[in-house]
Amino acid sequence: MRKATLKIGIVSAIFPPEPVVSAATSQDVAQCLRDRGHEVRVLTSFPNRPAGVLYRGYSRRPWLREKMNGIDVLHTWHLLSKKSTFFSRAAENLTFGVSSSLALALHDFDVVYVNTWPLFSQFLTTLAAAGRGIPLVVSVQDLYPESLALKGLIGARSWLARLMYRFDEFVVGRARFVIAVSEGMREYLISSRRLIPEKVINIPNWQDDGLFPAGLPRDGAFRKRHGIDRDKFVCMFAGSVTMSAGMELYLNTAALLRCRPEILLVIAGDGSRRKWMEQQISARRLHNIMVVYPLLPKDVSETQAAADVMMLSLTGNTAQNAAPSKLIAYLLSERPVVACVSKESTPARIISEAGAGFVVEPDRPEMLARAIVECAANKDKLGEMGRVGRRYAMERFSRSVLLPRLCDLIEKAGGSSAFHGEKTNVQKIA
Template sequence: MNIWIVNHYAIPPNMGGLVRHYYFSKYLQKKGHNVKIFTSSKIHNTDINMIKDRSLYKEEIEDGVEYTFVKSRDYKGNGMDRVINMMDLPFKTWKAMKLFYERQKPDVIYTSSPDLFVAFFALRFGRKYKIPVVVEVRDLWPESIVEYNRMSRKNPIIQVLYQLEKWIYKKADQLIFTMEGGKDYICDKGWEKEINLSKVNHVNNGVDLEEFDENQKIYQITDRDLEDDNYFKVLYMGSIRMVNNLRLLLKAAEELKRRKISNIKILVYGDGTEKEALQKEAEKLDVNMYFKGRVKKKYIPYILTKADVNLINLQNSNLEKYGCSWNKLFEYMASGKPVASNVKMGYDLIDRYKCGISREIHSEQEYADLLVELSSMDRENYIRMCENSRKAGEEYDYSVLTDKILEVIEKAMKSKRP
């Protein structure tokens, strides 16, 4: 089968962390399929642009997977340059796909949001050339803009985006939601009469266990805080932005200090717009919370396995009821350590697999209570959570999830047959 994956943010593993489609490509190739990824030449959250000249596209083999980087505008942050990048890339992607279509027609197009514009153009391309299209939803966009940026649902731009979203869901041959409550979302929007719910599928994010275990053994770092077994180590890995709500975690660290609890150490790995301010505040308050900066992906397995508990930290929002699709959750599970979350999700995987504690946290006092509870857990219960965590990770191995993707692709192709 000849499969095209179209995703604005399909970043190779050696350049960033948005690697879902790299792993699907890797395992689809192992099953004998040909895969080509179309993505932006501007690598999100980096200063890298793969195309420096006027070329429309550039083909590269990255980590054994074929990428077609399509020329796109540089940007930083979420300003106007990024908006122009999002509006311009779909047109150029169409041109690139048309050139490759003339050489070899794909059997299926598998496109992924949250960029609705690229998904829209990929879907239009498929309809024009009678190619089945699978649309994947990794972020409920624009709903997440409304939730996290406090925009009104009545805003004319948001209204247009909702209509675009609905049209995409309606016209896709098959839909994949990474969060389990995709059907709930469609029904909550009142779209169930226009969108066939039987074509809605769920395939969450995951982890490549083979790679995780290999990297854990090979790529290790020296970090005094990480190695110190005199402390109970609570670890957060990921972005440090407003939506990640790490200020609440900092307040919890301050609350622990007020209680004279000194055996809990909070380690934060990652970067983002909030990091510098939070780090300065933590140093000023002299609390047991340490910011370690961004690390290369290959070191993450070792770091996670050295923690006592790995932490999910987010702002509360109405999106939680539809389920979670955090990449980090499955790496946390693979580490074989308990997972703690300050939000309670619908379809909660932490509760389902009994691999940690998932709890609604509204104050630093409640957060401090949770951290103390975790650090005081009896050994038998702790070991059971560790074992459950690893077993859960095995169910979300990308080699397993790829079979689910193939099932959806085959359903899309069947729906197009005369």
């Protein structure tokens, strides 16, 4: 027998129609909980990603309430970040944190799922919830201040790093459950934030496996639309074209592969570094790399099917504890992956366990170029790599497996497990 209906809030920094994986995740959670009979309201920003420009049909105002696929959505005011700089992103983060936490304080939720930006937005949301005695389930996608320190944006021992650490410690300490996207992140949070193991749950990011049909042809509509010959060996990056995605690596790799005209690098997506990429390609006269945008969610599977191999790169050590959503999408597309990440990182472990590709050192274009040439010389082995990678992803990272487990946790935090007497076993997912 199902318990009483809960009033559930979802604080999500981004939400559809923004074509970002985290937005789709929040929408999946909202729809799942609504389908279970709960009252769900989403507090989110005004849609503006990836360009940082307000979408057509929306205007600057303190708030806007609308229904999206039957879900009650409240947009709250914030600054826009047209440039991917530390201060621009921080201002957007802080202003959304203020407006969404004020809105949260005016609602009588039984539980709130938090899928928003660290640290300011998370911190302010936690303060507002604490003031109302509302339990939280907090999703941790990256580690702050550690991530900023690894990128060289702040000193690891600076006063700012110490302040950010205290903010983060407050957030995860107050949460009823903390969702870590990898087992490595879970273990790190337990030790570094002094958390009891039972409250930190490993639930990886998922992809909607229904959006990635098996067996799509490589010489389909995408190649025809963009004039890519079926004999071209296509190495593709698909996702947000940002600084953290390592765009300069692909430019330098293309420069090293000038003498291999049969190889084409494709950057599929948009973001803060897209125009810079186009300018660099033109200035350096690189004819073996192209940028294709926008990449809409409905086109991802068809686009990635056109590749022979997919490329993944996260700058420096930022990939250490996370399983990027784009990696899961790559695997579901039945394409092998060449990843430029630390060999001790979670993406490297996933690729190795799945037998679905190759791992080379990060920020080393000569190593990426060498791996691409090796793949091109061994095309007969790539198909099986793609197939085993898809099977691995379906078993561990599909929406049908992971979404119900997260919704069970949210119900449990709100005092309503799915059934009387049922104990939810979600301590370790992968």
